[in-house]
Amino acid sequence: MMLKQTPLNAAHRKLGAKLVDFGGWEMPLHYGSQIEEHHRVRRGAGMFDVSHMLALDIAGADARAFLRYALANDVAKLKQSGAALYSCLLDDAGHVLDDLIVYFVAEGSYRLVVNASTADKDLAWFGSLRARHGGSFSLAPRRDLSLIAVQGPQARERVWQALPAIRPATEVLARFHAAASGEFFIARTGYTGEDGFELMCPTGNAQRVWDDLLRAGAAPCGLGARDTLRLEAGMNLYGQDMDETVTPTESGLAWTVDASGERDFVGRAALKAETPQRRLAGLVLIGRGVLRAHQRVATTHGEGQTTSGSFAPTLGRSIAFARLPKAVANGDSVQVEVRERLLEARVVTPPFVRNGKIVIHLPEETK
Numbered sequence: 001m002m003l004k005q006t007p008l009n010a011a012h013r014k015l016g017a018k019l020v021d022f023g024g025w026e027m028p029l030h031y032g033s034q035i036e037e038h039h040r041v042r043r044g045a046g047m048f049d050v051s052h053m054l055a056l057d058i059a060g061a062d063a064r065a066f067l068r069y070a071l072a073n074d075v076a077k078l079k080q081s082g083a084a085l086y087s088c089l090l091d092d093a094g095h096v097l098d099d100l101i102v103y104f105v106a107e108g109s110y111r112l113v114v115n116a117s118t119a120d121k122d123l124a125w126f127g128s129l130r131a132r133h134g135g136s137f138s139l140a141p142r143r144d145l146s147l148i149a150v151q152g153p154q155a156r157e158r159v160w161q162a163l164p165a166i167r168p169a170t171e172v173l174a175r176f177h178a179a180a181s182g183e184f185f186i187a188r189t190g191y192t193g194e195d196g197f198e199l200m201c202p203t204g205n206a207q208r209v210w211d212d213l214l215r216a217g218a219a220p221c222g223l224g225a226r227d228t229l230r231l232e233a234g235m236n237l238y239g240q241d242m243d244e245t246v247t248p249t250e251s252g253l254a255w256t257v258d259a260s261g262e263r264d265f266v267g268r269a270a271l272k273a274e275t276p277q278r279r280l281a282g283l284v285l286i287g288r289g290v291l292r293a294h295q296r297v298a299t300t301h302g303e304g305q306t307t308s309g310s311f312a313p314t315l316g317r318s319i320a321f322a323r324l325p326k327a328v329a330n331g332d333s334v335q336v337e338v339r340e341r342l343l344e345a346r347v348v349t350p351p352f353v354r355n356g357k358i359v360i361h362l363p364e365e366t367k
Helices: 009-014 034-043 063-070 119-133 155-162 164-170 203-215 223-232 268-273
Strands: 018-022 025-030 046-049 054-059 084-090 096-106 109-114 138-141 145-151 178-181 184-187 196-202 278-285 296-299 302-312 317-325 333-338 341-348
Touching: 009 018, 009 025, 009 203, 025 034, 025 223, 034 046, 034 223, 046 203, 054 063, 054 119, 063 109, 063 119, 096 119, 096 184, 119 138, 145 155, 145 203, 155 164, 155 196, 155 203, 164 178, 164 184, 196 203, 223 302, 223 317, 278 302, 278 333, 296 317, 317 333
Parallel strands: none
Antiparallel strands: 018 025, 046 145, 054 109, 054 138, 084 096, 096 109, 145 196, 178 184, 184 196, 278 317, 278 341, 296 302, 296 333, 302 317, 333 341
């Protein structure tokens, strides 16, 4: 089967990117050095093509009521135009179908950004919920939009240098807010633990925007750096750290579920009845080795398993997320099976890194 391509595929090839299959999309893994790209984001500004993700506009008189029912977090919290909310999309059993961001554009108008690998499934699920819930609103996939994320301590300056016309609308943006400016919808959000913008623009203009950002000094970065950055930042990856077999409570995402008040939402009853025995925690490896997903974790309270893992360039050692028995506490020592060897790791609470700084206490042995 032929892989899908974003509108920036030719740009990636021109820059010498190593292209890989990512959920049916041909995407850049790196442009030479994944670690250098990681550090460029932590120390300067890097940009990512995220046009494989899907924007979805939901608008109409009953859009708010529908989203309050469809999402585990409550869009009623969004009072100001441009305000954003992170939420899980659950099935009736309380399992995670996807994680997404929803933006309050205007009264009766919202924009969601969903994961590429789940986009078709999400659309079908929203369609079934609309039939169940009813109401007057439209669901419009915005496949005419491309998405570029620019991240890092210098990211906003690089964007304003490349796209000076959007500066007035975005200079005052608080974090986790968005604004429209001309052809752009710009959000001060990201998936790296750094400041920056996520830009949406008409697909026909994506190449020009990418080239302008490149000239302004934003370094092209691939999926490899994006993964190590989000892992250090304590951000889950759908399909690894949560999926249709687990609940938000088991995935470190209980904070995204708003069960206050009497609002009914999909999965609420199941979550209320659950008695989770597992939790998602962070691990820091003590000594040499590299943690990966699907490695067995031995604890004094039973076994667990890593869900994501990698060498963390900012920390200079390996880290992971692991789903562990609930009784395992932060600071506990555990054993991770790496190539038939049991290696010691310490349990911590993510994030590991935010805004370029290590924010966990590193065990004495790892310093």
